[in-house]
Amino acid sequence: MIFLKDISTPINKVDNDEKMSGKAKYVADIKMEGMLYAFTVRSSIVKGRIVSITYPKIPDGYFVVDHRDILGKNIVKVIYEDMPVFTKNEITYLYEPISLLVGPDKEVLSTLVNQIEIIYEEEEPVFDWVDSVIHYHFEKGKGFEVFSDKEIIEYTYETSYQEQAYIEPQGFIGYPEKDGKVTLVGSIQCPYYVKNAVIQALGVRDDQVRVIQAMVGGAFGGKEEFPSLLACQLAVAVQKIKKPIKIIYEREEDMLVTTKRHPSRITLKAAIENKKIIALSANAGIDAGANIGLSGVVLARALLASTGAYTIDNIAVSGDVFKTNTVPNGAFRGFGAPQMFFAIEMFIEHVAKKIGVDSLDFRRSILAKQNDLTSTKGIFRDPILMPEMIDKALEVSDYLRKKDEYSKSKDFKGIGLSLFFHGCGFTGSGEKNVIKAKVRLKKELDQVYILIAAVDMGQGVKTSFRKLVAHILDIDIEQVIFNNPDTDFVPDSGPTVASRTMMIVGGIVARAAKEVKERWNEASFVVEKQYEQPEYIEYDEATFTGDAYPAYSWGVNIVEVEVDKLSYQVHIKKSWSVYDVGKAIDERIVIGQADGGLAQGLGYGYLEVMNHKNGKILQKNMTDYIIPTAMDMCPMETYLFDNPYAYGPYGAKGVGELSLIGGAPAVAKAIENAINKNVYKIPVTPEYIMELMNDGEN
Amino acid sequence: MAKISFVLNGKTVEFESDLNRRLLDVLRDDFNLTGPKEGCGEGECGACAVLMNHEIVNSCCTPLANVIGKSITTIEGFASTKRYVVIKDAFAKTGGVQCGFCTPGMIIATESLLNKNPHPTEYEIKIGLSGNLCRCTGYNLIVEAVKEAAKNGEGLW
Numbered sequence: 001m002i003f004l005k006d007i008s009t010p011i012n013k014v015d016n017d018e019k020m021s022g023k024a025k026y027v028a029d030i031k032m033e034g035m036l037y038a039f040t041v042r043s044s045i046v047k048g049r050i051v052s053i054t055y056p057k058i059p060d061g062y063f064v065v066d067h068r069d070i071l072g073k074n075i076v077k078v079i080y081e082d083m084p085v086f087t088k089n090e091i092t093y094l095y096e097p098i099s100l101l102v103g104p105d106k107e108v109l110s111t112l113v114n115q116i117e118i119i120y121e122e123e124e125p126v127f128d129w130v131d132s133v134i135h136y137h138f139e140k141g142k143g144f145e146v147f148s149d150k151e152i153i154e155y156t157y158e159t160s161y162q163e164q165a166y167i168e169p170q171g172f173i174g175y176p177e178k179d180g181k182v183t184l185v186g187s188i189q190c191p192y193y194v195k196n197a198v199i200q201a202l203g204v205r206d207d208q209v210r211v212i213q214a215m216v217g218g219a220f221g222g223k224e225e226f227p228s229l230l231a232c233q234l235a236v237a238v239q240k241i242k243k244p245i246k247i248i249y250e251r252e253e254d255m256l257v258t259t260k261r262h263p264s265r266i267t268l269k270a271a272i273e274n275k276k277i278i279a280l281s282a283n284a285g286i287d288a289g290a291n292i293g294l295s296g297v298v299l300a301r302a303l304l305a306s307t308g309a310y311t312i313d314n315i316a317v318s319g320d321v322f323k324t325n326t327v328p329n330g331a332f333r334g335f336g337a338p339q340m341f342f343a344i345e346m347f348i349e350h351v352a353k354k355i356g357v358d359s360l361d362f363r364r365s366i367l368a369k370q371n372d373l374t375s376t377k378g379i380f381r382d383p384i385l386m387p388e389m390i391d392k393a394l395e396v397s398d399y400l401r402k403k404d405e406y407s408k409s410k411d412f413k414g415i416g417l418s419l420f421f422h423g424c425g426f427t428g429s430g431e432k433n434v435i436k437a438k439v440r441l442k443k444e445l446d447q448v449y450i451l452i453a454a455v456d457m458g459q460g461v462k463t464s465f466r467k468l469v470a471h472i473l474d475i476d477i478e479q480v481i482f483n484n485p486d487t488d489f490v491p492d493s494g495p496t497v498a499s500r501t502m503m504i505v506g507g508i509v510a511r512a513a514k515e516v517k518e519r520w521n522e523a524s525f526v527v528e529k530q531y532e533q534p535e536y537i538e539y540d541e542a543t544f545t546g547d548a549y550p551a552y553s554w555g556v557n558i559v560e561v562e563v564d565k566l567s568y569q570v571h572i573k574k575s576w577s578v579y580d581v582g583k584a585i586d587e588r589i590v591i592g593q594a595d596g597g598l599a600q601g602l603g604y605g606y607l608e609v610m611n612h613k614n615g616k617i618l619q620k621n622m623t624d625y626i627i628p629t630a631m632d633m634c635p636m637e638t639y640l641f642d643n644p645y646a647y648g649p650y651g652a653k654g655v656g657e658l659s660l661i662g663g664a665p666a667v668a669k670a671i672e673n674a675i676n677k678n679v680y681k682i683p684v685t686p687e688y689i690m691e692l693m694n695d696g697e698n
Numbered sequence: 699m700a701k702i703s704f705v706l707n708g709k710t711v712e713f714e715s716d717l718n719r720r721l722l723d724v725l726r727d728d729f730n731l732t733g734p735k736e737g738c739g740e741g742e743c744g745a746c747a748v749l750m751n752h753e754i755v756n757s758c759c760t761p762l763a764n765v766i767g768k769s770i771t772t773i774e775g776f777a778s779t780k781r782y783v784v785i786k787d788a789f790a791k792t793g794g795v796q797c798g799f800c801t802p803g804m805i806i807a808t809e810s811l812l813n814k815n816p817h818p819t820e821y822e823i824k825i826g827l828s829g830n831l832c833r834c835t836g837y838n839l840i841v842e843a844v845k846e847a848a849k850n851g852e853g854l855w
Contacts, residue, residue: 016790019798020805022733022773029732165833167737167745168799217735217799218833251738458797458834588793592839596796599836622742622831630827630837635820 007471007650008640010588013463014477015456019215027171027187027214032244035173038065038102038237039109040247041116042095042257043087046615047125047325050089053098056115062103065237072203076232077196078225083291083328085201085232091120093290093325094615095257097229100237102245125325125615129265129285134296134321136303138544140377141314144281147271153351154269157343158681159664161610162261162603163619164332165627168217169254170227174234175244182235183210188227189219190495191453191485197228198235209235213484216457220600221331223457224497225294226259252620259330260610262286262298266343268306271314275355277366279314282306284340288321289328295321298329300427302336304548307375308344309386309419310366315375317544326615331497333597334422334660338604341420342682345665350678360400363419364390378539378547385641386419389556389578392639393417397558397576406673412563416669418662419556423549424654425500428541431550432533437505438491440528441469441512448473448516450482450509452493454501459656460589461501468506468585468649472513473520491528499654502585503551503645504531510649534647551645553653554580557598557662561670568686568693570606570671572634577662579638582645582653594638594659601663603628606671606684704765707731707775717763721755722746724762725772733773733802737831744830747803748772754810754829773802781809781854788846796834803830808844816855817848 018024043050055064067074067086076083087096098118101109172186182202188194188211195211202209211231216223230247237245249258264286271279284302288295299319306317348366352359368374370383394400402415425431440451448469456462466480473480493505512529519525539546560573577594584590607626610619619625644651668679675689677696703712706729715724725731725748734757737745741759748757749771776782785808788794795801804827811818811826818826823844824837832840848855 010793012790013793013795015798016795017786019795019801020773020786020789021777022731022802024798025732026735026799028736029726031730166797166799167743167831167833168735168797169737216797217737218797220833251740460796592793592796592835595836595838596834597836599838600833621740622738623740627831627833628836629831630824630841633837635841636836636838 008584008587024215028248035244036102037106038100038245038247040097041099043091045120046094048091048120048122051119054117066099069236069240072201076229077200080292127324129322131323132320133323137318139316144279144316147279150271156267159264159339164220164222166218169249171248172234173246174238176242181208182238184231185212185214187216189223192492194231195487201232210488212486213455219457220333224331255620256617261332262329264339268347270351280312282317284319289326291328298336302340305337305340311368311372334657338661341661342664345418376544376548385580393556393558393578412565412674414670414674415560416666417558418666420662421552421554422658424551425504428539435494437494437531439493439508442526444524448480451490453485453490455496464585469513499656502652503648506649551653553658557666559666559670563674568689574634575636577638580641580643581655582648583651591638593655595636597659598663601660602667605664605667605682705769719762721760722757731772731774744803747806784851785847789843792839792842794840794843800832812855
């Protein structure tokens with residue numbers, strides 16, 4: 001039997017066949033009897049107030065649904081509650097939702113939308129980063145100020161928007177059930193985020209809302225909090241009209257109005273003594289857009305990574321979330337870490353160059369080690385395998401020889417190396433105090449049902465969790481059942497985010513499975529377990545003190561590029577990656593995550609341009625927002641190092657976000673190596689390279 | 699409205715319709731063939747790909763008028779062939795499927811490529827897949843899947 005083998009040995013994914021044959025049902029594929037469609041009416045100004053709205057004559061069977069129909073609270077429940085479900089009259093960004101038009105014929109709806117007349121009173125929008133709504137500050141050791149008489153090296157780094165660009169746009173179907181309950185089926189990462197948001201908007205009891213996950217065609221954070229807004233709007237419409245209603249965004253609407261990765265500006269300063277960094281100052285600003293939403297947590301994750309994969313004893317860290325009149329930004333794989341790791345990885349390289357030491361030796365000399373203090377005076381408790389992982393990456397890529405050769409030649413070839421980690425699970429005490437994950441396993445005769453709210457959005461949760469439970473119980477995977485989460489049947493095991501699913505939820509499921517195993521002779525029973533935080537973990541959110549994460553996954557990326565001498569186009573030739581994710585529950589799935597995350601990180605670093613002009617996102621479709629195609633990507637070699645974590649199932653730590661983080665700095669450094677100029681912002685486009693070639697710093 | 703006839707997954711279909719309609723909508727709404735997906739609606743992502751006379755086309759950019767008298771194969775029709783089995787096994791083996799939204803289009807692109815070129819080089823594979831966007835995999839394992847299919851399907855194409 002397969003399970004006598006190492007759990008990491010790959011098995012076929014359980015949903016391969018339905019996905020490949022076209023049978024899998026995504027939300028757009030679902031039809032219901034008497035189903036209506038909804039279109040969103042949006043503001044055409046960036047900032048101001050609605051003076052009046054005149055709707056055309058609404059035909060029978062068509063409806064307008066707006067803020068007046070909200071029986072509960074007109075606020076979308078997320079971490080920071082400042083986003084209305086439908087605006088009443090205040091407009092804070094372009095295309096802010098005002099109402100839904102609902103009816104049976106999509107063409108009639110689009111005609112009606114064009115006949116709506118809205119009169120506004122416009123106000124001056126704010127796009128500069130001046131309105132700080134969240135400010136954080138913390139220090140370690142002696143901070144930074146006391147070293148201001150030393151040699152100071154300072155650089156500022158900038159990162160721009162990134163769009164999740166899941167291939168399946170956002171969508172939901174909502175319908176009333178016989179008992180008045182409102183049910184929502186959607187493309188979502190977090191069934192309970194949606195459910196709790198809808199309960200608050202409808203002003204109903206817990207048992208009057210049901211949320212079911214449809215097959216999810218990619219998410220990457222883009223379906224973490226945004227679907228709560230869409231679901232609240234649709235649920236209000238269902239509550240009013242009492243018919244099934246479907247809303248599916250077209251690509252243009254999806255790109256213009258959904259949340260994106262926060263643009264950032266990060267200034268790093270190093271105090272230097274005897275060619276060593278004795279203190280670091282980090283200041284990060286991120287652009288929240290018009291609503292704060294999750295931005296505080298994104299900023300926190302960025303700041304916690306401000307020393308990168310290194311230990312620096314004296315640090316002063318600060319950051320701000322700025323509100324601007326632009327589309328609200330939100331969750332995207334990596335959640336603040338990609339911005340900071342780009343900045344710190346470039347900075348350490350630039351510092352090494354400036355003080356005239358070999359950057360790799362310099363980085364190795366300051367690598368974080370087991371028992372070192374983290375940036376928040378927590379402890380890296382588990383072994384850190386980075387020295388061995390770096391050696392492996394150097395060996396398989398022939399990095400040292402290539403780096404030396406490319407540095408001397410004028411062939412515009414380059415190779416870059418990035419070192420990084422990702423804190424697994426929610427930041428701080430989020431798991432213990434906020435999420436309080438619960439899981440249930442139900443045994444019925446010889447079958448076991450996994451009842452959790454974790455969503456398979458392509459990352460293989462259905463396969464890896466069935467495999468995990470089957471492996472512990474030593475039964476066939478066919479005996480383990482895992483259906484898409486339905487909040488009427490599964491407990492709240494938390495959202496499918498933050499690289500927490502296998503390590504945190506899987507850890508609880510594994511504990512439950514062990515109990516099922518002990519009681520296997522009983523015919524039918526249910527085991528419920530709750531998250532238990534390791535006792536040694538303590539974190540104070542107010543002062544940023546203690547263990548921000550229970551465990552860390554680590555990575556090394558090496559990327560080789562060639563830059564076209566005439567057009568400055570970047571061609572990625574090959575990548576080599578080494579990761580420590582504790583223990584892979586399925587190697588093939590982890591390698592798939594590794595490849596896909598790296599591709600997104602590389603795209604972030606050199607290809608994906610998104611910006612706004614006067615509050616309007618300029619890239620509105622797949623034609624002008626360029627994500628990598630097969631032609632842009634390269635062969636990727638990946639190696640996994642086992643380093644089991646005591647509280648993860650079989651030692652598993654987080655996987656999902658880690659592989660995105662190192663891509664941008666690795667490709668940016670490879671480009672630096674090729675063009676022999678310092679890079680300070682991403683994406684490193686041909687236009688930016690041309691600028692650097694003309695007057696950049698060597 | 700006009701009368702239209704074409705071959706859909708091996709069977710002749712005849713019906714009245716507006717010839718300006720997108721083939722994608724006709725397949726999904728009239729024939730309940732939801733394997734072809736709408737990812738972008740403008741021919742960039744390839745999630746809606748089908749075979750027209752055995753050449754890959756984006757059904758979101760194909761008006762019904764262009765389909766008259768042609769043979770259309772969707773993933774649902776292709777799934778009953780031996781070639782599909784070889785391609786599907788290759789995608790499973792290498793790990794070429796994640797969220798699955800691009801997958802039917804990727805498989806159609808693979809068939810279209812191998813049908814013309816049973817022994818493609820890696821570069822030719824990348825060109826063959828370049829009209830199909832995938833945001834999950836980074837393409838590496840999909841390219842491997844096409845190599846694997848070409849190898850295992852020896853003689854089928």
